[in-house]
Amino acid sequence: MWLILKLGKERFVGISVAYATWAGPQEHDDEREIVLAAWRQVGIAGRAVRWDDPDADWAAFDAVVIRSTWDYVLRRDEFTAWAHQVAAATRLFNPAEVIERNTDKSYLRDVPIPIVPTHWGDGDLPEWAEYVVKPSISAGARDTIRTADRERALAHAASLRAAGRVPMIQPYLDMVETEGETSLLYFGGRFSHAVRRNPMLAGRATAADADNVRATVREPDADQRDMAETLLASLPEGVLYARVDLVRLADGTPALIELELTEPYLYLSFAPDSPAALANALRERL
Known part of the structure; x- marks a missing residue:
């Protein structure tokens, strides 16, 4: 797993790290090359690997960093099981227990x-000017509505509940x-x-x-x-x-x-020092 890299006049013991991504278009992940380049500067040999690649050997890496796994929402149980599997084979960032909790x-x-006031279905729904209704497992406003119609908000929450999902109702701010x-x-x-x-x-x-x-x-x-x-x-x-x-x-x-x-x-292109900060934080963790 360990590699010897030569960067400038210095030699580093390189660490092999998987950048966990998805099967969607690479161009949607405009932070991938920024991250991999910053890792190289601190002696980390990074490689993008699909999280659901059946041929991936996660134990071959010194660590796996979850990044653009943006299709997990539709396969959350599979994704969290994968996270625990990887954590049993190598270091996972963020940790599997954190991932399981944070994806709901x-x-x-x-x-x-x-937190923003949230109605979880306990008691009467407050009277708000507008409502935002979403499932507790979602990303990118998927299956989320904004409405001033209280009955529509309740109906959307009911449809989510009928599908086995946990609805959240919040005021639009x-x-x-x-x-x-x-x-x-x-x-x-x-x-x-x-x-x-x-x-x-x-x-x-x-x-x-x-x-x-x-x-x-x-x-x-x-x-x-x-x-x-x-x-x-x-x-x-x-x-x-x-x-x-x-x-x-x-x-x-x-x-x-x-x-x-x-x-x-992570908005890495917005702050020039942030890619190095992320790379150094990973290096310290390893």
């Missing part, structure tokens, strides 16, 4: 910071169209950078829009940093990367939309 948004019930969502990126537990993300469900955006063309670099406020780091302190050992997505509520309080620990877009 029900984890939001237990986080130690405020107008603030995301002005303040936006703030995503804070952490590598190896250290803050790297943050971006403002345009909302997927705003009138000017669709779920088909790519994250990397709908964001701008921003400096997070102190209360956002504090909240994100309180959340990170609650995570188990071994987390390589984390994206903390926050929004401000009507009273100005930051609240968690989602904690992305599985296959988040």
Whole structure:
């Protein structure tokens, strides 16, 4: 597994790491080459491998890093079983237990910071101006609706429940169209950078829009940093990367939309030092 690489005048003992990806179009993953190049600079020999490749020998790698496994939502049980299988053969980032928990948004019930108000089906649905209804296992606004019609919101939740899925009903927050969502990126537990993300469900955006063309670099406020780091302190050992997505509520309080620990877009092209920060964090973990 170990390779000898020569970079400039220095020699490194190279570490072989799989970059776990999907079977979809490679051009959709515009961070792959950025990551692999940064790994090479710190002596990590990376190779992109489909997570569901039946011929992949995961034990041949010193580690596997989950990155663009974007088709897992439709095969979540298979995906989490794969994560445990890989973790039994080599190092997996993020850890399999983290992946299993994070791929179901029900984890939001237990986080130690405020979240966007969420109706899980217990008691009467609050009266909100607009509703966002989605399944707890989803990505990219799949099977998610935004509606001002309370009965439509309840009907969509019922259809999800009838399909064996856990529905989440939340208020649509107008603030995301002005303040936006703030995503804070952490590598190896250290803050790297943050971006403002345009909302997927705003009138000017669709779920088909790519994250990397709908964001701008921003400096997070102190209360956002504090909240994100309180959340990170609650995570188990071994987390390589984390994206903390926050929004401000009507009273100005930051609240968690989602904690992305599985296959988040990392906005590496937005911060010049971030690819090296990710590579160094991985090198330290190994």
